[in-house]
Amino acid sequence: EAGVTQSPTHLIKTRGQQATLRCSPISGHTSVYWYQQALGLGLQFLLWYDEGEERNRGNFPPRFSGRQFPNYSSELNVNALELEDSALYLCASSSGSGRFQETQYFGPGTRLLVL
Amino acid sequence: QKEVEQNSGPLSVPEGAIASLNCTYSDRVSQSFFWYRQYSGKSPELIMSIYSNGDKEDGRFTAQLNKASQYVSLLIRDSQPSDSATYLCAVTNQGGKLIFGQGTELSVKP
Numbered sequence: 001e002a003g004v005t006q007s008p009t010h011l012i013k014t015r016g017q018q019a020t021l022r023c024s025p026i027s028g029h030t031s032v033y034w035y036q037q038a039l040g041l042g043l044q045f046l047l048w049y050d051e052g053e054e055r056n057r058g059n060f061p062p063r064f065s066g067r068q069f070p071n072y073s074s075e076l077n078v079n080a081l082e083l084e085d086s087a088l089y090l091c092a093s094s095s096g097s098g099r100f101q102e103t104q105y106f107g108p109g110t111r112l113l114v115l
Numbered sequence: 116q117k118e119v120e121q122n123s124g125p126l127s128v129p130e131g132a133i134a135s136l137n138c139t140y141s142d143r144v145s146q147s148f149f150w151y152r153q154y155s156g157k158s159p160e161l162i163m164s165i166y167s168n169g170d171k172e173d174g175r176f177t178a179q180l181n182k183a184s185q186y187v188s189l190l191i192r193d194s195q196p197s198d199s200a201t202y203l204c205a206v207t208n209q210g211g212k213l214i215f216g217q218g219t220e221l222s223v224k225p
Contacts, residue, residue, distance in 0.1 A: 031211065033211060033212070033213075035213075042215055042216070042217045042218065043159070043203065043205075043213075043215040044215075045212035045213065045214070048211040048212060050211070055211055056211050056212055058212065088158075090158055090159070092213075094211075101146075101147055101164075101166055103149070103161055103164055104149075104161075104213060105161065106151075106158040106159050106160070107158060108157070108158050109158045
């Protein structure tokens with residue numbers, strides 16, 4: 001069974017540009033989560049999508065946004081990039097509904113570098 | 116106070132020893148607890164999940180949960196050099212999000 005996939009693996013942008021990151025969940029999973037892992041800050045929750053809807057959002061500015069498509073894949077958009085947005089962006093998926101016992105499985109991540 | 120706290124390490128143990136990793140959390144209504152392992156430059160991979168008080172064993176790994184003390188731990192028996200990684204404790208109660216600790220770096224010396 002294929003795991004969570006993410007693209008691209010690396011992305012280099014300049015300050016002020018927009019970045020688009022993509023994620024495909026494990027087959028059969030309906031929930032997708034996005035996390036940011038910046039150096040020295042640990043893993044921070046960004047967004048949770050389930051059944052096409054945004055269910056929860058972390059403490060990030062509105063320029064971080066996303067969506068989930070009918071096939072449950074997801075896109076994370078970061079507008080007006082700032083230097084501190086440089087980080088590893090991780091996507092995770094679970095079987096759905098955010099029930100507390102659900103396990104989240106992580107993809108390989110997209111490493112974003114903002115120059 | 117951080118929501119999830121771990122000893123930052125690095126924790127160094129000799130090969131074959133028991134490695135003990137600890138985690139405390141602040142939200143009493145937390146319901147699910149996870150240990151992930153993250154190798155340098157890689158994404159987190161799940162090792163164990165635990166939901167009720169007590170011990171849960173899986174091979175060389177044992178997770179222990181004490182909700183009264185708001186404490187969860189991971190024991191790694193017969194530690195191997197391949198266990199050298201950063202171990203992340205994560206907690207969730209509702210709303211889908213995992214709250215992670217800063218991670219404990221483990222080094223197993225041959």
